[in-house]
Structure formats: structure tokens, C-alpha cells
Amino acid sequence: MNQDIIYILPVLFSLLGALICIPKITYFDKAGSLIGSILSLASVVYLLFQPNLIDHYVYVDGFSKLLLLTIAIVYISTVLYSVFYLKHIENLLFQYRLYYFLLNVFSAAMFFSVTVDNLGLIWVGIEATTVSSALLIATENSQATVESAWRYVIIVSTGLVISLISVTFIYGSAHTLSLHQLLLSHPHNRVFLIGILLGIIGFGTKAGIFPMHTWLPDVHGKAPAPVSAIFSGVLLPVALYAIARLIQIFPSETIRLFAMILGILTVGIAALLLTVQVNYKRMYAYSSMENMGMILIGLSLGKLGLLGAVIIILSHGMAKSSVFFLSGDVLSVYHSTDIEKVKGLMQRMPRIGASLFMGSMAVTGAPPFGIFVGEFLIFSALIAQHGWLIALIVILLLAIAFISVNFRAGRMIFSHQEKPIKEKTHTETWVSIINLILSFLVILFIPYLELLLKNLL
Amino acid sequence: MSYLYSLIEILYVIVAAPLIVGVQHALEERMESKQGPSVFQPYYDIIKLFKKESLVPKISSPIFRLGPYVVFMFYAFLAMILPIITAYPLVFAPAADFIGGGLFFGAAAAIKKFSAIDSRSNYAHLGTSRASSLGVFTEPIMVLIFIMLGVISNTNNPFVINNVLRSSTGWYFSVVHGFVAAAFFLILIVETGQLPVESHTNGELGMIDQAMPFEYTGKDLALYKLSAYMKAFLLMSVFLNVYIVPFWVPMAHTGFLSVLLYMGIHLVKLLGLIIVFALINTTLSKFRLYKNFDFLTIAFAFAFLASIAYYIMK
């Protein structure tokens, strides 16, 4: 039990941050969030060098550690960015204090979800992320944001009820919800199978996987930039973490195929919808959906595919959060999310323009970035297991997504504007640039990732 | 002996039916803290109407004249074949089973509508069209209810259903029976013209059955009213004796006295049902005409749930 404490430190530290936000004293909210996020990042880095721990309370293996790391990095960058960005939002629905409080609780819930050993508690953690993040979406008080927050609550909660049913099925047929006991028991009956399938659909709702993805573009389009960033960067992968565990528990052919088909459909829908986007935040939301589809395909393939999926999770988490931060900067200057109305970004704000271009390349899988390597690994696994045809279809879809995102981003960035006014540089751009660099650096650590994921590969 | 019982049954129905209606009206007025009419008011009305002259519209055909007599005859016949005071079939009972009884009710309603149309009065036409459009939906629900009872008892015989329900607590407390009874109760409200569906006023916007006999006078109207009372009485008796409280109804060869005694018990049962109706009538307000169909949907829902429940619990 004593060494368990080390493994739940990130949860405790972010809750500590939330506690500091409660008293109504100036700067306590910002300071508390910074303290909480820095401490949790430090504890996560410390955890990386600790052995895996699997007992009745926590289940921390390499995969969990990597997710903890991603969450911690995106968490600290979101806090840093919010400190500078929130003043751009007019017409707040509530005070800053509540915003930071919810942000810390939200991160704590995500840390909790990837640490616990109990499938039911993973569900509780993921539902807690819904509770804590619903108000964050509606930080800016307008009818559209509130409506999108409401859609988020009702669609995601309904999806999570499906996964609660799946948890019930699993408990009913295996009589335990503990991950390590489930991994040992290998139950093979139909109830268990149906339970896992329902779980993939249910948790998939939260991850923006195909049948119930409709909340995702609404939320990402209307939420404030830091919230979109943390949603896209880590919330969706945390939901996929649950799916990954489900696949790991019962790696039968049916389930793998089911997950892969859902993944391909998600990529397909996202790629097709990307071609008609007029709103850059929604465009990046669909790009997230496409990446989640790729991760799901990777998780369903296992082995190399899994490694690829983890690389995408890390790299996408940082690159996409950086892109959303930058889109927030663009929004605060142009006051519009229409692609048409954003012109001459490069002339007005060269640093942001260049970073946004690099970010768009990164999230769509351009070669030097981690996502490219991840997708490459997934393709090699896909070709090995399912042949060329399916791989070609997926590559075609990715190409469509790549062209549509980068074409539109290029139009925003490199278009010519008469009489460009040079804006003064935004301090918070540094957060996005650092994240972008981190996203690139992921590829240097691939051998280390392989080492961490040894038990899964 | 059986013939004697049948005769007693008809007389009992004819005599007791207006009394029940009178009691209900008096109760409702009392509940609203009003003096209210005497419980014998329906008798006074009918006797007065029998003494009066009947007028017939010039353009009507003989159907108009014959209508009330045929309808009265139908209900008198139904009184002999349904379990009103005995739980065993009397002489005429083999003439029709439950579905047959339902068809007789339907036939009586149809003749009523024909004779109402034949009066050529606008109000009668209005009432007829309303009554038919409701009837189109109530009758399938009735049939569904009868089918579910047939499923319970494996027959279409109301007497057997009575015996099954009073002897088997399993069926009596089953969900299927509960749903069938609930559906029948809602249909009863429609058929006897209780409040959420129809109020006892001649308001043009809401009247349904009140509008049909607008052109009848004198003896014809008296018969018409009497048969309406009998219809309500018969349906309520069936509801009580077969569905809700199938107990104490005299079985075969328990003697004349028990039948007489049961008449009293039966009136007490009816009194209970009437108190419920009076409560509904004094608390609820009338639905808009088109909302009646939602009401029927709920009745259908209960009948349908009964059949689903039967399969689920099988």
C-alpha cells in the first residue's frame, strides 16, 4: 500500500491544485494550478523510472506511464496557456477561480482513469471527466457554446451508460473487474464478448469514434482554445486507453476486427467531412477524430500497431494541443473562426503563422513528426495482417485528410492581405512552440517507448 | 330454474341500472358540496318520459322508430348471456362467447348510430361521427383485451375466466391481469362516458354520446336512456365480476338465496366502482376532443403491454 502512494501522486497533486483554487484570493487560482501541474509533471517523470506496479488498487505499466506523461505535459501547458489566454474571453459564464478549479479536477480525473486497476473505477473516472469538463466548454457565455456543452453532456453520458452496461456484463460473466485478474482469467463466453463490444462502442463515444462522434466537432469548435487543446490532446486518448485495456483483456479475432472496422469508419467519416469544413477549429476537431481512428486501428492490430498507436498518442497529444493553442491566438486577433475571414497570417503574425503551419503538417502526419512514424508502423502491421487493399483505402483517406487540412491551413497562413498590420507577439505562443518541438522529439525516444511497452508487445 | 334465473337477471339489470346512475350523480354533486338530485331521479325521468308523446322527424325512415327498441332488446339479451349474478352459464349463455358478446355490444352501438343518422339532425350527425371515430380505436383494443383473457383462460368464455381468476392467485396477481384490467378500466371510461373523455353536459365542443339522441322524444327517448344505463351497468358488471373482483359470485347449485344475497354484494361492488368514477369526474377536467386519441393510445399501450408481459414472463 505504501508504494501505491507514489503511483497516485499525480492525482493527489492535481487535486491539491484544485484545493488551492477554492479560497477567494487573487492569484491563488493561477498559482495553485501551476503548483499542481508542475508537481504532477515532476511526479510523473519520477514514476517513469519506477518499476511497473500491478496490485489490487493500481495498475501502472508502461502504457499507463506514457499516458500519464502525455496528460501531465498537456496539463501544464494548458495551465500556462490559460494564464495568458483567458483575458481574451469576454462574457465569462463564471469566475476564473471555477475555471482553474475544474481544470485541475478534470486532470485529476484523467490521471485517476489511467492509474486504477478496476474497470468500474476507470468508468467512474471517465464519467468524472465529463462532469468536470462540461462547464469548461461553456466558459464563454453564448448560446452556441452552451448548446454544444449540453450536446456534449447528453451524448457522452448516454454513450458512457452503454459502457456501464458493458462493465456490468463483464462483471456478471467474470465476477471481477480488476484488470490484472481479468487478464489472467481469459473468460470465453458470449456475455463477455458482448460486454467488450458494447464497451468499445461506449468508451468510443468519449473518444469520438464513429457511431456517436457527433458531439466532438461542436465542442472543439466552440470551447475556448485551452479546453479544446486538453480535450483533443489527452481526453480522447484516455477514453481510448479504456478501449485498449478491453482489447488487451480479450484479444479475440472478432473484437479486433470490430475495433478495426470502427477505426476505419472513423477515419473515413473524418476524412470526408474534412473536405467541406469552413471553420478552422472544427477542421482541427475532425483531424483529431481521424487520428483517434488511426490509434484505434493500431490498438486493434496489436504488436507494432500498438507501438504506432502509442507514438501517435504522445505525438498527437502535444502537436494537437499546440495547434489548438495557436488557433486560440488566431481567434483572439481575428475574432472569427471562419477560414475565409482569416487572411495573411504570415504577414500579421509570422511566428504564429509558421508554428500553425508546422502544427498542421504534424497532426496530419507529415514525415519528420512522430505521427508519421506511428502511422507508418500501423500500416506495416495492417499490411501484414489484412493485406494491401485495406491499407490502401486507409492511406487514401489519410491523403484526403492531409490535403484538405493543409490546403485550408495554407490558405489562412500564406494568403496575401492588403495593408497588413503587424500584431505584437503573444507571449503564450512559446507554449505552443515548445509543445510542437516535444511532439517532434518523440521519435528520438522510440526505443525507450518499446522498452516501456515490453509487456504488451 | 335456469329460466327463472335468466328472467331475474334481466329484471335485475333493468331495475338496478338507473339506480346506479342516480347514485353516481348524487355522489358527484355531494362531493362538490351541493344538494344534488335524489338518487331515484333517473327513475322519475324515465317514468315521466314514458307518459309523454313521441315525435318523429318527417323525413326519417322506420329505422329511426325501431332503433331504440332493437338496442334495448340487444342489451336485454346481453344481460342473459353475461355473468351478472351467477358465475355459471344460464340457459342462453351458450349463444355467444366473449367475442360474441363484444360483437353484440358493437352491433347495438352501430344500430344506435344508424338511427341517430336517420334523424337527419346536424347535432346527431356530429355526435355519430365523433362516436365512430373513437369507436374505430376502442373496438380493436377491446378485442385485444378479450384475446389476452382468452390467453389466460384458454377459452373465450367469461364464466371460465371468472373461475380461473378467482381460483388461481398466480393469475390474479399477475402483471398480465393487471395490465388487462387497467386497459379495460380506461376503455370503460370511454364507453360509459366518464370524465376525461366526455362530460355530462350538452356543450357542443365536447359532447359525443349526448349528441346522438337529440331528435328523440317521449317513449323512444325513455327506452334510449334506459338502454344507455343498461349498457353502462353491463360493462361495469363485467369489469367487476370478471376482471377486478371475481369473488363471491355464486357458483352452480348454491341455491336461490345465495343469488339473492349476491345481488346485494354486486350492488356494493358497483358502488365502489362508482365512487372511483365520481372521484375522477370531480377532479379531472375534460380533454380536448383530439386528445382523446392519446387517451386511447394509453389504453392500447396497457393492452399491448399485457401481451408483451405474457411472453416475457412465460
Next chain:
Amino acid sequence: MNHIFEILGFILIVLTLLMQWQSYVRRTIFLFAASSFVIALFLVLLGLHHPREEYMLFVLAGLTIAVRGLTIPAILNRATHRLPDKPWRVREDKPLMGLSGSILVSLVLIAIGYFIYQNSLYSVLKVHAGSVPFALFLQASLLIITHKHAYIQMIGFLVMENAVVMLSGWVFSGLPFIVEMGVIMDLLGLVVVSSLIIRVREQAISQEGETFGSELRG
């Protein structure tokens, strides 16, 4: 014992049908509270049925009454007082389909739930009348889909949760206590948060009409 569970299950189905029938929000909230009490009764009976776990189940029944039966309806009721309309006038005014139609669809969904359960799960689970929670789940989804008023959608979601409690208790032997606790706490948090969101949303819609138009499309 099973017989009583079946009766409770059908009471829940009828309550959900009545929610489909009602358009006034406060009555719907009342019906939801009633169905929560039925669920609590169900848990108590389950506790009497499984003597080994009764202690936990009784605690859970108490929590269900406290949270689902009293607190959540109270929060929702209080939230209706903050709307521009008088609380008893708050209602669904633009349902997706007519009342009779939606009730009939709800009935069909009960039948569909039965057929799906009977053909796919009955052979494995061997639980009599196990299709009731599935039917409830489908009915609750219909409640969400056919209504635009956020309170009724929220209640649809809560009914779904109740259906899961019923499913886990009846068809399987219930979830671990700690998970149930977590679920109830999450539910409470969700209701508090969403009653705030709903209030802002309904206020805005009733004052300005729906203005977001094309912003949330595509």
C-alpha cells in the same frame, strides 16, 4: 421473489411510458422520483434475496433514495424555478413526433428489446424476463431523442442509469459497492453541472430563440 421483480420491472416500464406521455417538466421529474423509489425498493428486495451482501445493498438502497429519489429531483425542481416561465408551465413545446406516435414507438421498442434479448442473450444468461432493463434502456433513449427540452433529455439519461442499476441487480449479481458509489457520485455531479448548463440554455432559448443556426453544423 422473481415474480415481484417482474412486477417492479413493469411498473418502471409503465412509469417511463407515462413520462413519454407527459409534456410538463415537473410531472416528468415527479415520475422520475417515483421510478427511483421503485429502484430502491428493488434493491431492498434484492438484499433480502441475497443474504450475503444485504448490508451493502441496504446502504445502496438508502443512497438511491437519498440521491436519485430526493436530491436529484429537488435540484431539477429548483432549477425550474429559475426559468422565465412559471415553474408549472415549463414544458416540452416542440416534440419531434406526436404523443400517440411516440407512445406506440415506445411500445414497439419494448417488443424489440424482448426479441433481441430472447434471441441473443437468453440462451447464455438464462435469466427469466431479463429483457425488461433492455426495454427500459431503449425507451429512455426514445425519451431523449423525441424531446428537445433539456430537462426531459436529462431525465431520459437518468432513467437509463436506473435501467443499468436494474440490469446489474437483476440479470447479474450487482456491481462492486465501490463502483456503485462512484456511479452515484458521478450522477450527482452531472446533475448539478448540467442543471446549470440547462438553465443558461433554456433562458437563452426562451429569450432569443435558437440563434446558433449554422455554427454547429457540418
